[in-house]
Amino acid sequence: MNLTIHHVSGNVSKMTGGIIFDVQDTSVPSAYDDVVIYGNDVYSVDRSGINFGSFWWCRPEVGRTGDLPYHPWGKVTVRNNTVHDVGGDGIVLQYTDGGIAEYNTIYDVDMRSGLLNNAGLWVWNGNNTTYLAPGSTTDLVEERQSQVESTLDISNNIFVNHGSGGFTWPDSGAGPHTYSSNLLYGNRPASPPANGFGITGDPLLAAQGTGPPGYQLTAGSPAIGAGRPITGNGGRDYFGNPLPSGPCLPGLGAHQFSTE
Numbered sequence: 001m002n003l004t005i006h007h008v009s010g011n012v013s014k015m016t017g018g019i020i021f022d023v024q025d026t027s028v029p030s031a032y033d034d035v036v037i038y039g040n041d042v043y044s045v046d047r048s049g050i051n052f053g054s055f056w057w058c059r060p061e062v063g064r065t066g067d068l069p070y071h072p073w074g075k076v077t078v079r080n081n082t083v084h085d086v087g088g089d090g091i092v093l094q095y096t097d098g099g100i101a102e103y104n105t106i107y108d109v110d111m112r113s114g115l116l117n118n119a120g121l122w123v124w125n126g127n128n129t130t131y132l133a134p135g136s137t138t139d140l141v142e143e144r145q146s147q148v149e150s151t152l153d154i155s156n157n158i159f160v161n162h163g164s165g166g167f168t169w170p171d172s173g174a175g176p177h178t179y180s181s182n183l184l185y186g187n188r189p190a191s192p193p194a195n196g197f198g199i200t201g202d203p204l205l206a207a208q209g210t211g212p213p214g215y216q217l218t219a220g221s222p223a224i225g226a227g228r229p230i231t232g233n234g235g236r237d238y239f240g241n242p243l244p245s246g247p248c249l250p251g252l253g254a255h256q257f258s259t260e
Helices: none
Strands: 004-008 017-023 033-038 041-045 048-054 073-079 082-086 091-094 100-102 105-107 121-124 129-132 152-155 158-161 177-180 183-186
Touching: 004 017, 017 041, 017 082, 041 048, 048 073, 048 082, 073 091
Parallel strands: 004 041, 017 048, 033 073, 041 082, 048 091, 073 100, 082 105, 091 121, 129 158, 152 177, 158 183
Antiparallel strands: none
16 A cells, blocks of 8 residues: 555566566465555556466356366455556456456556557456446457457446447457346447347446445346356355355346345
């Protein structure tokens, strides 16, 4: 919190840079919990500004199976940081369940990594509620790499779009992307994916656009019980509530309203 981190000489690995959390133990399923990265100035670092790593990341939804099944982190918040003059990525939220990145200032990224893939802020292998405020032009989902497209399974998410962003794909098409059980509310892009965004009602979030509690569901939300079971979901939502098992379906987004 409130640190100045600068001139870190890393390498082409995303797991070198300014602020790095990495789970490397392979004997017991492990994850960080209740992580807040707040008010830091990170600059002149390579390759990442703020990033998260884990050996416990394998699940079919990202095209990987193995001996270390997905074990996500809970309660990860990256807020009010300034990240600039970064060799590669600015901020990457990986392996988080309901991770939140908000009110960060990111500029001058991908300064020294050559032809490797980088972005200012992106999320990978996580479960999310995504809120775009009025005036935002940020895309809901974006991929611009044209040579090798990612394998994506985008499911059980809430997208609240009060901006004008849509879906951007490489020139070669949508790639191996699948969607299911997502809610899209607000401004609907002209060409959303054909399937997977059939739920369009107001998700009835507690106080969208505020801190983490504002993204909890309230009674009557169409997101309650609208998800599909996902193998290796970590067992709990962002707020520590247990996820349902058996015939009860999970909700959408970062908050499990009920397990009944």
